[in-house]
Amino acid sequence: MQKLLKWLKPYKNYVIASLFLIFLQAVSELYLPNLMADIVDTGILNKDVGYILRKGIMMLLVALGGTIAAILASYLSSKAAVGFGRDLREDIFKHVGSFSLAEFDKFGTASLITRTVNDVNQIQMMTVMGLRMVARAPLMGIGSMIMAVYKDAKLSLVLLVTVPFLIGIVYFLYRRSVPLFEAIQKKIDRLNLILRENLIGIRVIRAFNRSEYEKQRFEKANLDLTETSIKVNRLMSWFMPATSLVVNFTIIAILWFGGIRIERGTLQVGDLMAFIQYVMHLMFSLMMMSMAFVMFPRAYASASRVIEVLETVPEIKEPENPLEPEEIKGTxxxxxxxxxxxxxxxxxxxxxxxxxxxxxxxxxxxxxxxxxxxxxxxxxxxxxxxxxxxxxxxxxxxxxxxxxxxxxIGYVPQRVVLFSGTVEENIRFGKDLRREEVERAALIAQASEFISNMEGGYNSVISQGGKNLSGGQKQRLSIARAVAKKxxxxxxxxxxxxxxxxxxxxxxxxxxxxxxxxxxxxxxxxxxxxxxxxxxxxxxxxxxxxxxxxxxxxxxxxxxxxxxxxxxxxxxxx
CATH class of the missing domain: 3.40.50.300 (P-loop containing nucleotide triphosphate hydrolases)
Incomplete structure (x- = not known):
């Protein structure tokens, strides 16, 4: 994941501003229970309405400030994460464009598409979560721990028992989920490959009456992906109940021991309420960290696959000391x-x-x-x-x-490749040409007659892969495209x-x-x-x-x- 941070550098100002706003949000949330304790212990106890109103207005202002900070932090973190994802996809696309056919053979088209789209989306989601939740959770957790100890150090000893349980749950889920998430990404590759083959080869499949076989092949790959996903979800389904159980037992223990301390006069009711709020903040922070750790394995698996593409050095490279003749004659x-x-x-x-x-x-x-x-x-x-x-x-x-x-070089491949767009755009693909030059190339390739019979002539739209043309028409357009380069x-x-x-x-x-x-x-x-x-x-x-x-x-x-x-x-x- 660290290797991908350089794509986040252009957005460092957004990240810094987002982290500062998250800090302000955390401070406001940590200050609110203290104000609430003052209202209970001083205002309500002394029946001082003015004090209650002053502290209440202060609570509203602090809460409003925290809300504004949270909204701005969410906006800036989203902007940074989306920009990061866009730049990463763009660089993957450019890098893959430099691959020789050997690298394409190594990865496969379906896998490269999955890595560019699905895997980058996983990393982008983790980036958003990292800026919003992972950055906020330590601030809230550490701050809540400090405030809880400040309110009552002895009562805080309860956390020494419950926090390790939560950490143990997170560690167990992390260790078990990493290999499953890596397997899911590979199985998505396999599913995309089968789907792509079916869509491209639909004519052959129907001609050989193999539709049922292909359905079974797809169902098998889909079922394999589903079963692995169910394993992960079944594993994750233990997370919320287990953490909720630990949190509830923690609250019960605090109420039990807190009640005893109130009865003895060593703790006030407002302070207990504030203490419970701080403990809830602490537990919620740990749960946020846990959710991040749950998502991290999939993002980590995706990052590894993306880095593998980006670190692949193309076999075909530009020469270090190129010889550039003024003109290539063609021998x-x-x-x-x-x-x-x-x-x-x-x-x-x-x-x-x-x-x-x-x-x-x-x-x-x-x-x-x-x-x-x-x-x-x-x-x-x-x-x-x-x-x-x-x-x-x-x-x-x-x-x-x-x-x-x-x-x-003017090249006409054995397997014709046309691009979605107009006839003219396809002929002009190799070189920027005037309309008369396009028409001349079509005339040489004996394509002008069928082009003129098309509804839009040279402005007729060619569907993806040239599906609305015959084999001979596609070959003639491909020849025209090569000849047009001169x-x-x-x-x-x-x-x-x-x-x-x-x-x-x-x-x-x-x-x-x-x-x-x-x-x-x-x-x-x-x-x-x-x-x-x-x-x-x-x-x-x-x-x-x-x-x-x-x-x-x-x-x-x-x-x-x-x-x-x-x-x-x-x-x-x-």
Whole structure:
């Protein structure tokens, strides 16, 4: 928790003012029983109405001052806690944005969402409670103890028996609840993961008639979370009855021994009433501390999870001594590149070497899992190579600023990602463009026709994930977004698969003209898509099985020949 205090520093003035107001509130509450004792022992006993009125008005003013202090303290502490939570969420979001894909794989999307939202809320609630209750409880507790001893030191000996009981209850609950609260947060992660998978994959679930199975899977995770939550609540249900029992026995003991002392004439009735008030304040303070200790384990578990994210150092970092060329021309060279995913036993790419020049198209083809997409991910530094090097214009990409590197690349992913917003906003996502430039990019991607048929044209709203578009329409918008950047390097990751052959041919012809001075890498499954490439790289089991043009590879590379014959007859490609 201490590591998170730096996010509270910008609000230190609010915190200091809140603590001062809480101090004033505590002083007013501690002074009230003393005034009440004076009214009883002096005013009522002597039947002095004027004295009673003067002390009564003083009690009202003290109570009013304490109330105003409490309201202001509550406002300032809430403002500090909410600002703290906002800044913490913002920094988590920024930090997660710097993660490489390896860190995303480590935590998982569902867990990162839970940590950013749910866990930060738990910490924020604990901050509010800490400023309001935890800060007030020691003041009230210590002050009440001092005042109780001041009123009657001998009667205060009762507290030496009862206070340790309360402390023991708190300690027992704290020790038992910490592991349960940590388990709850992990089970919330699991529930969020299943829920997210169901919402994203609803079409597949229904297509395979697995709705009942998914319901059972969700119910199992939900029941697991519920049972753990019930365990915690069952444990906490003992808290109030146990503390109330201790408090009530304390009051009974005070009344018993206090009555004896009044009978002996060593204690006045008003002082006994004040003493009981101070003891109630003390017990209430201990109960507040107890409630804080009950909530603390969950906040502590959440803080540990948040700190784990914030202290995770991204594998992909900005270079310490970057080399920043005036312009990236686009020559890409792989030199003996080997790559292994984190946690994987075997490399997915082994000793890959090739060169791609500006003005040329390099196609990458191979079976599923051969490592085609991984090559593109390495060029963009989503991961770093395990060994070997990747050069752009003769410079190792690990020495290039990430912004400079990625600004030079137009990327179309295999799995299309569109954002909620308008068609124009999605095309302009990579670069601030004029409307005519947006329209030109859409024309190149053969998307202008279906966009013009949409109700709002380029101002038509795209739903989350592009659910209101077909697969081919989404691919064409994704291509338009990449082409609109006018980059020196283009990476197309099997992004023509949802297009019919006629549209595919039109798109590739338009792209070829648009990117004639750029370096183009195309990952594809279709032979028709790669046949016209300047060089084709054939991958098998992470190694290069052959490099060359279509006709050459068909004669010399067995793997390529098998791929071609599985899709085309000999008459079609000759």
């Amino acid at each position: 890409i060279e792989f030199k003996d590149v080997t790559f292994k995913y984190p946690g994987s036993a075997e490399p997915v790419l082994k000793e890959i070497s090739f060169r791609a020049e500006p003005g040329s198209v390099t196609a990458i083809i191979g079976g599923t899992g051969a490592g085609k997409t991984t090559i593109l991910n390495l060029i963009m530094r989503f991961y770093d190579v395990t060994s070997g090097s990747i050069l752009i214009d003769g410079i190792d990409i690990r020495l290039l600023p990430l912004g400079k590197l990625r600004d030079a 980059s020196r390097i283009y990476l197309f990751d099997d992004c023509f698969s949802a297009l019919d052959f006629k549209t595919d041919a039109k798109v590739r012809a338009a792209i070829k003209e648009e990117t004639k001075d750029s370096t183009v890498l195309v990952v594809a499954q279709r032979v028709a898509t790669v046949m016209d490439a300047d060089q084709i790289i054939v991958l098998k089991d992470g190694r290069i099985a052959g490099i060359g043009k279509h006709e050459e590879l068909f004669k010399t590379c067995r793997e390529y020949r098998e791929i071609v014959l599985s899709q085309l007859s000999e008459e079609e490609f000759t």
